[in-house]
Amino acid sequence: MTTGTIDIGLAPGDASRGAAAPQKPAGNHPAGALRTCDTTGLPVCLVAQQFIKLHAVVAVVFLLVGGIAAILLALTRWPAVHLLPAEWYYRILTLHGLNMLIFWILFFEVAILYFASTSLLNSRLASKGVAWAGFALMLVGALMVDVTILQGKADVLMTSYVPLRGDPLFYLGIILVAVGTLTGVFNFFATLWIAKRDRTYEGSMPLVTFGALAAGIIATVTLLHGAIVAIPTFLWSLDLMHQPDAAWYRLVWWGLGHQSQQVNVTAMVSVWYFLATITTGAKPLNQAVCRGAFVLYILFINLASAHHLLVDPGVNAGWKIWNTSYAMYLAVLASMIHGFTVPASVEVAMRKKGFTKGLFGWLAAAPWKNPGFSAFFLSLAIFGFIGGITGVTLGTEQINIIAHNTLRIPGHFHATVVGGTTLAFMGLTYYVVPLIFQREYRARAVARLQPYIFAAGIVLMSMGMSFAGSYGVPRRHWDIEFTGAQFSHGFDPGAHVMLGLLGLGGTLAFVGLLTFILLTVTAVFFGPSNKGRAMTAW
Amino acid sequence: MSIYSPAQDWFKAPSGGERAWIGLALLWCVVLTLAMPYWHFKGKQNSTGESYAVEPMKFMERVDRFVQTNKVGEEMGTAVVEPSPGGDAYLQAQMWRWSPILKLRKGQTYRLHISSLDLQHGFSLQPVNMNFQVLPGYDHVLTVTPTEAGEYHIICNEYCGIGHHTMTGKIIVDE
Structure with missing residues (x-):
């Protein structure tokens, strides 16, 4: 870890270098559109680099918007503070959901797809024009939303369940973001195709690219669901069509809503593999197992979206059980496999370096001061132990009755999407800035601490939500004192303690988030350049 | 290396600890898969999703008829209604109230019809914490048998506009 370069565990001329090794096939880059990374030796397509930068910067801006919304919400759900008025609570909740779950993550994911299909395959980006078109559509759509x-024209929350009705521009914005993202995904597929055609790599594509491909396929299916549900709703908001059926809307919307989270899971797992390799030199134990697990995601996760309808009318028990038992558990199996293979590959790599003491000596000796590693490993632990276990529990027919629409649900998905995906993406950013932007982080001691602050905040908040939800406290609810209601209901005092925990955890997570954004923005615009040399090791 | 193309012979069966883990995980998934239908028959609380298409106006008429026939009192302007034991009971969701107040008897089984006149709502019975989705156009039928006497509150846990947090109702269970 003190070798002066980042640790990808390779000796010079290592036979396993594959595509990046000089004796391997040449890429398909036009003259002057390529540089070689001074740290990893990976080829960097300069066009792709430009779009990776653009998407990453915009992603972080939306993360900031969503983050400011987040702290306002946490301070409203904390009964002792109860910050926002009702109208603004729901407005900011709508803003938070869309900016965090959709805009921040989708922009970042397109950047990942562009990286995985160019640098890792030694290929150029298929089309600059298509990349611009996709980016512009996404940006215009997101701003419109x-x-x-x-x-105040669309206080309908992220799900905008009909017959709730927002302004037509709200739906049009979402359609533009979906079409723009699909355009970017199409550019990714096209890049895979030209890399194969031009034989820029030998044999099979790298595992990280394969994972990105799985994410791309799921994203396509997801965004098609989005189009099927958003276009009629948009036309209805213009009075050009009758109102879509409420149950139909929920069924198709969750094909978008839950599956998009599976895009995040798949992208996050690819990032785990990437960060495991780049921070500890880990190699997948068995490529067929890792790839097979990605295929399970593609096949089964869509059916598992049915768990959102477990207490709905209109779908029968047989349908609910079929889709949420066998189908969901086969997708869960995939996560159980990655949850083993990723840390196992780190263990093998660490033991090879001589850290063989005891059962967990390898883990104790891991590069915990490297924010790329700590963010990755904390993401793995939070996603698996909190996100995964709560998710499987909530997706059970009977348990869903006591959990549906309570705070247990956001308690679950803040552990998967925020503690999991967002934290992994933060870890990746600690490499994207030095390697793609070619700028070094300042205040490195703070950066080393940041993943821990953020992770601790999210874990506390997620626990607070889950336990408050167990007392019956609803999600998406401005006032659990029921001020002005005909019958007032009082929750167990324990629920208030848990909501306080939510507020404290949320505040801590916000501090971690703001630290991340300040560090990253400072590095991108004012960080010392590392052009022409390897990045400073974390 | 996950960032480079794998060696040509990458497609092979797992071995050792990895193989054992996949076996265990698969076995656990099979157990869970069987547990869900098992509990559907063995367990006493399930969501069967029994429902019928109904126009909101038609549903309102049925509720009105139900209230007229079975009304036993009034509380804060809301009718208190006692359905015949073993019969049908109706609950109407609208922005932002649940009506009527139902008076049930412990140990009796009712077919509770719930639907919405406007937006989607969330039927959340407290403090027992049981939650069901309520949609306009769908008569959601829950077969319920109260097991404990007392006063229960219904809150709404699906966002339904600015007054969402004031949407509450009541069910009374008598011995």
Whole structure:
């Protein structure tokens, strides 16, 4: 870890270098559109690099918007503070959901797809024009959505369940984001195709690219669901169509809503493999197992979205059980496999370096001061132990009755999407900035601490939500004192303690998030350049 | 290396600890898969999703008829209604109230019809914490047998506009 370069566990000329080794096939880059990374030796397509930067920067801006919304919400759900008025609580909740779950993550994911299909395959990006088109559509759509929400014309929450009705521009914005993302995903597929055609790599594509491909396929199916549900709703908001059926809307919307989270899971797992390799030199134990697990995601996760309808009318028990038992558990199996193979590969790599003491000596000796590693490993632990276990529990027919629409649900998905995906993406950013932007982080001691602050905050908040939900406290609810209601209901005092924990955890997580954004923005615009040399090791 | 193309012979069966883990995980998934239908028959609380298409206006008429026939009192302007034991009971969700107040008897089984006149709502019975989705156009039928006497509150846990947090109702269970 003190070798002066990042640790990808390779000796010079290592036979396993594959595509990146000089004796391997040449890429398909036009003259002057390629540089070689001074740290990893990976080829970097300069066009792709430009779009990776663009998407990453915009992603972080939306993360900031979503983050400011998050702290306002946490301070409203904390009964002792109860910050926002009701109207603004729901407005900011709508803003938070869309900016965090959709905009931040989708922009970042397109950047990952562009990286995985160019640098890892030694290929150029298929089309600069298509990349611009996709980026512009996404950006215009996202701005349209945010402006419409802040104008108070779409207080419909992220799900916008019909017959709730928002301004047509809100739905149009979402359609543009979906089409723009699909355009980017198409550019990714096209890049895979030209890399194969031009034989820029030998044999099979790398595991990280394969994972990105799985994410791309799931994203396509997801975004098609989005189009099927958003287009009629948009036309209805213009009075050009009758109102979509409420149950139909929920069924198709969750094909978008839950599956998009599976895109995040798949992208996150690819990032785990990437960060495991780059921070400890880990190699997958068995490529067929890792790839097979990605295929399970593609096949089964869509059916598992049915668990959102477990207490709905309109779908019968047989349908609910079939889709949420065998189908969901086969997708769960895939996560159980990755949850083993990723840390196992780190263990093998660490033991090879001589850290063989005891059962967990390898783990104690892991590079915990490297924010790329700590973010990755904390993401793995939070996703698996908190996110995964709560998810499987909530997706059970009987348990869902006591959990549906309570705070247990956001307690679950903040552990998967925030403690899991967002934290993994933060870890990746600690490499994207030095390697793609070619700028070094300042205040490195703070950066080393940041993943721990963020992770601790999210874990506390997620626990607070889950336990408050167990007392019956609803999600998406402004006032659990029921001020002005005909019959007032009082929750167990324990629920209030848990909501306080939510507020404290949320505040801590916000501090971690703000630290991340400040560090990253400072590095991108004012960080010392590392052009022409390897990045400073973490 | 996950970032480079694998060696040509990458497609092989797992071995050792990895193989054992996949076996265990698969076995656990099979157990869970069987447990869910098993509990559906063995367990006493399930969501069968029994429902019928109904126009909101038609549903409102049925509720009105139900209230007129079975009304036993009034509380804060809301009718208190006692359905005949073993019969049908109706609960109407609208922005932002649940009506009527139902008076049930412990140990009796009712077919509770719930639907919405406007937006989607969430039927959340407290403090027992049982939650069901309520949709306009769908008569959601829950077969319920109260097991403990007392007063229960219904809150709404599906966002339904600015007054969402004031949407509450009541069920009374008598011995």
